[in-house]
Amino acid sequence: MSLMRKVLLAGSTSPWLREQATRRAFVRRSVSKFMPGERIEDAIAAAAALKPQRITTILTRLGEGLTKLDEADEVTEHYLDVLERVQRAGLDAQISVKPTQLGVDLDAEACQRNLDRILAKAEQVHNTPVWIDMESSPYVDPTLKLFRASREKYRGVGIALQAYLYRTARDLEDLILLGPSVRIVKGAYLEPPAIAYPDKADVDENFYKLCTRLLADDAQKNGALLHIATHDVALADRLGRFVDDRRVPPSAYEFAMLYGIGVNQQRRLATSGRRLRVLISYGEYWFPWYMRRLAERPANVTFVLKNMFGG
16 A cells, blocks of 8 residues: 555544645535535436436435434435435436444444335335445444345345455355345555555455456356446456456446546446446535545645645
8 A cells, every 4th residue: 555545544534634624625626526516416416417428326425433323313314315306306326325324333223223214215215226335344244234134124235345355255255145236346444454455456356356256157146236346447447358258247237436536437338338327425524535535546646735735
């Protein structure tokens, strides 16, 4: 892991840095590259604008690590409203939630109830998957537990797994019999080398192996769905060749990217007929997420930091 990436990921947890950055107009302007706005209306409008390009979407409200259960209740109500808005707008837009948004730190049973409410609503009004996002490594086991419990009751639930963790191959193997919907991501938190691959090449190779495992015959017979969540063009092309060579049906996988990142690649995938789903983030609590996005492209960060602290 590069020094710049380590600094950015460490900075994402700094209250002082968050206070400084969120007061700077330049930072707020640069954030707009990665998110269309702080309101759900902004996210819905962005999703509608992508629809003519044959790009579908996932909506997620930023924020994590809530400290009160009534805050988790508010987040739950928010997502119930989002599902209604998506249906009224006629969009193919799913949602993605973080366990800490729903109260997993405070009351695991309450978190499960909140998630169940969202899943029941999604099944009722939209019949579309709800994705459970994966946070830092201490949350892997609680998140897997949430997914398993939800999967017993609802088919339309998916989970994100992180390719930089050594344990992920084993976790995925344990899920294969469920025919899971899995979004494979590289991972965006600062993790020690004792539990996560420190080298990009190793993360990339594990990402490829995890994706191809979900496309294997036994996983497909069980009904697995793969989301290939990467902006790495070479890696995406390698997986594209794999699905073409194996004649994997388009219904078995989708590419997934973030709003505003790799726009040319998004257009290329969409125009080539690949299924593509873009994750649109919104909300006021954007600073940690923004720093993790910068950490994904450290070479572009010098200009941002210079303007942040240049007066």
